[in-house]
Structure formats: C-alpha cells, structure tokens
Amino acid sequence: MLLNQQELENKEQWTEAGIRVPTFDRAAVKRQTETAPTWLHLGPGNIFRAFPAMLMQKLLDLKQVDTGIVVAEGYDYEIVDIMKQQNDNLSLLVTLKTDGNIEKSVVGSIMESLKIDRESKEDYQRLVAIFENRTLQMVSFTITEKGYSLTDSRGNYGQQIVEDFTNGPEVAESYIGKVAALLHCRFLAGQLPLAFVSMDNMSHNGDILKSAIHTFASNWQENGLVTPEFVAYVNDPEKVSFPWSMIDKITPRPDETVAQMLRKDGFEEVDYKITQKNTYTAAFVNAEETEYLVIEDAFPNGRPPLDKVGVIFTDRHTVNQVETMKVTTCLNPIHTALAIFGCLLGYERISDEMKNPLLKKLAEKVGYQEGLPVVVDPGIINPKEFIDEVVGVRLPNPFIPDTPQRIATDTSQKLAIRFGKTIESYLNSDTYDVASLEAIPFVLAGWLRYLLGVDDTGKVFEKSSDPRMTEVSAFVKDIKIGDTTIDRLNLGALLKDKTIFGVDLVAVNMADKVLDLFEEMIASEGAVEKTLRKIVE
Numbered sequence: 001m002l003l004n005q006q007e008l009e010n011k012e013q014w015t016e017a018g019i020r021v022p023t024f025d026r027a028a029v030k031r032q033t034e035t036a037p038t039w040l041h042l043g044p045g046n047i048f049r050a051f052p053a054m055l056m057q058k059l060l061d062l063k064q065v066d067t068g069i070v071v072a073e074g075y076d077y078e079i080v081d082i083m084k085q086q087n088d089n090l091s092l093l094v095t096l097k098t099d100g101n102i103e104k105s106v107v108g109s110i111m112e113s114l115k116i117d118r119e120s121k122e123d124y125q126r127l128v129a130i131f132e133n134r135t136l137q138m139v140s141f142t143i144t145e146k147g148y149s150l151t152d153s154r155g156n157y158g159q160q161i162v163e164d165f166t167n168g169p170e171v172a173e174s175y176i177g178k179v180a181a182l183l184h185c186r187f188l189a190g191q192l193p194l195a196f197v198s199m200d201n202m203s204h205n206g207d208i209l210k211s212a213i214h215t216f217a218s219n220w221q222e223n224g225l226v227t228p229e230f231v232a233y234v235n236d237p238e239k240v241s242f243p244w245s246m247i248d249k250i251t252p253r254p255d256e257t258v259a260q261m262l263r264k265d266g267f268e269e270v271d272y273k274i275t276q277k278n279t280y281t282a283a284f285v286n287a288e289e290t291e292y293l294v295i296e297d298a299f300p301n302g303r304p305p306l307d308k309v310g311v312i313f314t315d316r317h318t319v320n321q322v323e324t325m326k327v328t329t330c331l332n333p334i335h336t337a338l339a340i341f342g343c344l345l346g347y348e349r350i351s352d353e354m355k356n357p358l359l360k361k362l363a364e365k366v367g368y369q370e371g372l373p374v375v376v377d378p379g380i381i382n383p384k385e386f387i388d389e390v391v392g393v394r395l396p397n398p399f400i401p402d403t404p405q406r407i408a409t410d411t412s413q414k415l416a417i418r419f420g421k422t423i424e425s426y427l428n429s430d431t432y433d434v435a436s437l438e439a440i441p442f443v444l445a446g447w448l449r450y451l452l453g454v455d456d457t458g459k460v461f462e463k464s465s466d467p468r469m470t471e472v473s474a475f476v477k478d479i480k481i482g483d484t485t486i487d488r489l490n491l492g493a494l495l496k497d498k499t500i501f502g503v504d505l506v507a508v509n510m511a512d513k514v515l516d517l518f519e520e521m522i523a524s525e526g527a528v529e530k531t532l533r534k535i536v537e
C-alpha cells in the first residue's frame, strides 16, 4: 500500500489493514477549498499533521465544514515536495495509546501544499489569491520558537530582515517578511479580517507573532513603503487578531519501531527522511493519544467549529494561565530536564528515563516541588491532575518513541520560557524564596554540562541542533571532565544572558549555585549521576 489518492480509492485494502480512511468526498472538498479557502497553516511539520489537520478531518467527516486546509512552507521546501509529489497531501497518523493499542488513520484534510517562495511563482500567486479571498478565516503557525525571531543573539536584526525593511513588501524575502507582505495583500484587498494563530510552545505566542508582523509593518511605514492605515489594520483586533493558544500533544519524530509495525501491515512508505534543514519527515506521523488545544476566541472573520472536536475556546486570561501551567511548569520544564540528563546519561527514550528512579524524582521535583507552588489554577484544567498525567501516564508511556535528543533541540530558545518564568515568579513572591530552588539550577547546570558534548561515561555524543550552539559552546570549549576549577567570570557572562535564561542569573544570585553544580558534574566520569542523586535524595 502506498499513500496516495489513487490507492485511497481502494478503501478495502486500508480497512483490512486496520487503517481508518476519510469518509468525506475529498475531490469535492478540494474544489470548494480552491474557491473558498478558510484555513491556511504555515509549518506543516509533524505536530500539525498529527493534531490540527486531524481535527479538521473530524469536522469534514462530521460534515460540519466543507473546506479543508491549505498548508504552506517557507523554510524547508523539501517537506512540501514530499507531501505533495509522493503522497497527494495525505499523511498516515499512528496514535500510540498507553495500553499498547494503536490507532491508524489516513489524514486527508490537507487540500493543497504551497511554497512561500517567490521563485515558485504559481505557489506564491496562489498564496496571494488566498490572502485576498474574503473567505479566509485563519492562518495558523507551527514554525518552532525560533521561526518568529527577527534578531540575532545580540538583539540586532538579521541582514535579510534589514533588507526587507528597506525594500518593502513587494520583494520581502525573509519568512515573516513574506507573511507580512501577504497580509499587506489582504489589506489592499479591502482590509479584510483574519486571525493569525500561533500554535507554537511559547508564552504569549500570539503577542510574539504580532510583534514580528508589526515590526515589519511599522518599518515599512517609516520607510514610506506602506500607508499608516496598514499599521492601523495590523493593530486593530477587529480586523487582524493574534489569539494566544496552548497546544499539547507529544508528537515524536517518525520512529523506526512504528515504521516496522506499519511495514508488517502492508504499508510500504515507511522510510523517514532527515531533510537538509534537519526536519524529520515521513509519510506517517506518530503521536500520543492525549491532546489539548486551548485558543483565545478572537476570530474577526469567524472560524471552523473546532469546539465540536474538543478544542477549548476561551478568553486570553484563561489561555495565558493554561499555557503558563503547561509550558512554564507542568510539562515542558520536565521535558527539558529529561532531555538534558537523558543525553548525559545515555538514554534514547524518554519512557526509559522514567524507569530510572533518580530521573523520575528529578521530573517530580521540577514539576511538583518547584513549579506547581507558583502556578495559578486556570480553572479549566487542574495543574496537579495535569502533572499527575504527565509524570504518571504520558512520559512513562513505553509505546511513545520520544527521545531526549529531540526535546534537547533548540534548548537555548526554551530555557527562558521553561525555567525563567518560574524563577521570576519566585523573585516576585512574598511566600517563596528563589534561594530555595534546587532542581531548576541543577537543570541549568546540566545544560552547561551538556554543552561539553561528552556524556557521563566520557563518551562523545552529538549535540542536538540549536541556533546558538556555536556561540554558547564557546563558553565551555576549554573545560574537560576532571577539571577541578572553572573560569567563573567567563561562564558568568553566559549566565547573565537574559535572552537565554529569561533572567540575569548573576543578578538574581543563582549563578554561583549553577556553577557549583556544574563544577561537581565535571569532576569525573559518573559525576552527573552522583550530583543528580544528591539533588533528588
């Protein structure tokens, strides 16, 4: 069985292999989407195909909507080449349940995939047409945390960004520049309303997206390239909204064990590819069953009825609380702690780490002991129950092939959100003392230790990709396992960097604690585990 429209016509072969197929008329939905697109998604990676695309499929099957999703890629064009040319925009979703049951579904809600690339003229013109279409209701994003950044580590705009500011929307070439240019087309088409929905794991993700788009609009206005009305349009929530959201579903990279299982079922397209841009992509996506999507209900042109398939629409305040709970205390900090120490202690599965009592205790200490006290109960999801599920059910799920190496990707982009916010909450609290934190400084010290690229047995490992890896690794380049002293002044300069840690760790008196723990962890082989034991026991 190959994943394409022609093979999908033979429904029996899929059903016999235990794979669900879409029940809606894909050709009719495609026609309708061509004339009246409602949803455009940017960044059609694994999470999008496993979760939002599946939600739309459910709505299509329920006949609640009659259009599908158009996806566009502005960074890694290989993804759309594969999806379109080999798979007719279909994906196979494999849901790995905690009881070992597996559910397989063909996801057919993606109707078109386009490149946000001026050289791909047809695609770009189609995108302009979609943005000019009154029917478009939302543009959503899963482009990773770094996708929104316009500046380098020193806070300076990148060269492409500066050129785009000067050259204007007609020729903008940077990712967000092109998105802002497409929004400008919509503005010119009559100031049509639209929601820009970031679904990336960032605090206040809507504001981060808004700020990036607004930066282009205001620079273009200053340079006389757009009218002030365009800036007003971007700033008017009745016209362009940037809802905040919280998305949660562990979606590991396509995994070999899942591929083997699919092969046995007669599914032939099981190879995954690591693209030139380091995206792990395959015809299938594998994910856990648990999923949460909470979105601020601010859609000036309406929205698909996603509430009918489990999405919670609420006010910004509640989204903020849910997101703060998940990203800054109850899930992602635990994940990052396990990522760093998993790589240092030689693990290749998050679920295996949870069998190690020391790592389990670290996860619990980060979550229950240090995060939970300062988290506000959002009312719609209980934080304690949420961590219970994360630590007790989701992370130990042996059927989820998630790796510490995947979560360790882009750690420099994640520490500020995942730990800095909690440190700030302690600093602002009358009840809790920042000096009482142990697990958080230990994880930050663990990251310094990780940067050495040598595990606790002295074996060299490949560090996961990170846009600031070269720069941050330079701080530890002269440090070796067995060193008894470190250059505290030099490392202090790194620990002061608020763009990485969210706070100046020197100013908040946490740097010494981090460096003491780091020193302990470089003392000898085995010192990481020894220090971990000291922290959790």
Ligand SMILES: NC(=O)C1=CN([C@@H]2O[C@H](COP(=O)(O)OP(=O)(O)OC[C@H]3O[C@@H](n4cnc5c(N)ncnc54)[C@H](O)[C@@H]3O)[C@@H](O)[C@H]2O)C=CC1
Pocket: 042, 043, 044, 045, 046, 047, 048, 073, 074, 075, 076, 079, 142, 143, 144, 145, 146, 147, 148, 175, 199, 200, 201, 202, 247, 248, 249, 250, 251, 252, 278, 279, 280
């Ligand atoms: N995988 C997961 O379990 C979950 C992921 N997320 C969010 O979604 C993001 C993407 O996750 P996946 O889809 O699993 O990753 P993926 O690697 O499968 O896809 C990443 C997507 O982002 C694009 N991208 C990467 N770097 C970019 C850049 N610098 N500029 C613009 N686009 C860029 C890629 O081209 C691709 O479309 C995560 O970073 C996270 O914020 C949220 C919840 C769950």
Ligand SMILES: O=P(O)(O)OC[C@H]1O[C@](O)(CO)[C@@H](O)[C@@H]1O
Pocket: 201, 247, 248, 249, 250, 251, 252, 331, 332, 335, 406, 407, 409
């Ligand atoms: O660390 P990342 O790359 O944001 O991925 C974190 C993982 O945890 C999650 O928050 C689970 O929803 C997802 O973002 C992903 O599975």
